[in-house]
Amino acid sequence: MASFMIRNQVLxxxxxxxxxxxxxxxxEFMSRFARADNRVLFVEPIGIRMPSWQDRHRIVARLKNRSRARGQSLRGxxxxxxxxxxxxxPFQQIGFAHRRNVSALTTQLQNALAQVGGAEPLAWLYAPTPLARATAARLHPRLVIYDCVDAYSENPKGVFSFYAESERALVREADMVLTTSPRLLxxxxxxxxxxxxxxxxxxFEKFADGAWAEPPALQKILTPRLVFFGGIDERVDLELLTQAAQAHPAWQFVFLGIVxxxxxxxQRLPNAHFLGHIAHDKLxxxxxxxxxxxxxxVRTIFSQYIQPAKIYECLATGKPIAALGLPVFQEYREVMYLASNADDFANVMQRALNEKNDAARNAANIAARRAQA
Structure with a gap:
């Protein structure tokens, strides 16, 4: 990350x-840029697929947030x-809707940039959609960077039909492409x-610091505690965790994140505890x-391209880590307990619980420091 540090710019x-x-x-990246005296305009999702019935709660939440903000869409x-x-x-695949979206979004961004005091920005794209690309171009950016964090075209939830070609075009057009895994590279x-x-x-310093008081929510939960944090969705092997919790009733499985x-x-198991979303600074x-x-x-085509941001947060704590399913984990095989398959995962968790290997923990800290800016 340090190699790509940018200062005194507008992003x-x-x-x-x-x-x-x-x-x-x-x-994480945008907050680091902000601390390096850059001003960052963080444009929230403009969509990578058609809305579905399953998206209704998210859409309602965004509308409520906008209502509470009295229609003000820009917030510090x-x-x-x-x-x-x-x-x-949201119907971005329709020609006239796309053109109107580009015009409307450009105006919103220009107004926002006027408020934060920025011109000739750097465009940093996570969303490789035609709308993001076209709007970014209208801002006349000094630099276009595509930060690719997923194989979006393999997303099991689906994406717009034009998505794959738009991403290929962005990769060709961008001044720089960053990837979060070797496969995406x-x-x-x-x-x-x-x-x-x-x-x-x-x-690193925040996650490596062990002088944290035990949160009240954890005080009610016995040990040993096996903790998963982050998005609790179809990418996580919940069937495997259910089987493990049933087979080991003394182990307490703690889940921190949005379900x-x-x-x-x-949830029916007495040794499974869902504590909800935990603010990042309290994690x-x-x-x-x-x-x-x-x-x-879960091993899927989509998951084979990802590298969860939490890997380095886990490593920085120095805690034993039991992992399964992603090729990128092989990079850390000396400092993680890796299961070769689902049947092996319970054995891996047991080995992690029995760990007394300080050398491995030190190595984990070193691995985490690689990602420190």
Whole structure:
């Protein structure tokens, strides 16, 4: 990350997640840029697929947030960072809707930039959609950077039909392409020689600091505690965790994060505890009072390209880590307990619980420091 540090600039970030959503690479990088005396306009999601019935709660929440803000779509979220919740037509695949969206979004961004005091920005795109590309071009950016964090075309939830071609065009057009995993690097470098693998960032000192008081919510939960944090959705092998919790009733499985899938089978178990979303600045306290941190992912085409931002946060804590499912985990095989398959995961968790290996923990800290800016 340090190699790409930018100072005293204005950045317009076209994000695929809202600022207040789970803390990921998007917020981590932009907050670091803000601390380096840059001003950041963080443009919240403009959509990568058609809305579905399952999106209704998210859409209602965004409308409520806008109502509470009395129609003001621009808000300061931290020093030097402003988040913009734009108004766009979700039916982006229709020609006239796209043209109107580009015009409307450009106006909203120009007005926002006037408020934050910026011109000739750097465009930082997480969303490789035609709307993001066209709007970014209208801002006459000094530099266009595509930060690719997922193989979006393989997203099991689907994307707009034009998405794959739009992403290919952005990769060709961008001044620089960053990728979050080696597989994404291999996919995009043939089309753009200025493509680089940049692992997720981490606030190392915050996550490595062990002097955190035990949160009250954890005090009620016995040990050993096996903790998963982050988005609880179809990428996580919840069936595997349900089987493990049933087979090991003394192990306490703790889940920290927003639930976006069916967890009824797990919730029925007395040793499964769902504590909800934990603010990122409070998360280290929960992790330091865990016995093992869990990274169990389902093997799919989509998941084979991802590298969760939480990897380095886990490593920074020095806690044992039990992991499954992602090729990128092989990079950390000396400092994680890796299961070769689902049947092996219970054994891996047991080995992690039994760990007394200080050398491995020190190595984990070193690995985490790689991502420190």
């Amino acid at each position: 317009v970030c076209f994000s695929t997640i809202s600022w207040d959503y789970l803390w990921q690479r998007h917020q 979220v931290m020093e030097n960072v402003w988040a913009l919740d734009p108004l766009v037509n 291999a996919q995009h470098r043939p089309a753009n020689s200025h493509t680089y693998y940049v692992p997720p960032g981490v606030d 976006r899938t069916d967890v009824a089978a797990l 280290p306290a929960y992790l330091h009072h865990a016995d093992v941190l869990l990274l169990p992912y």
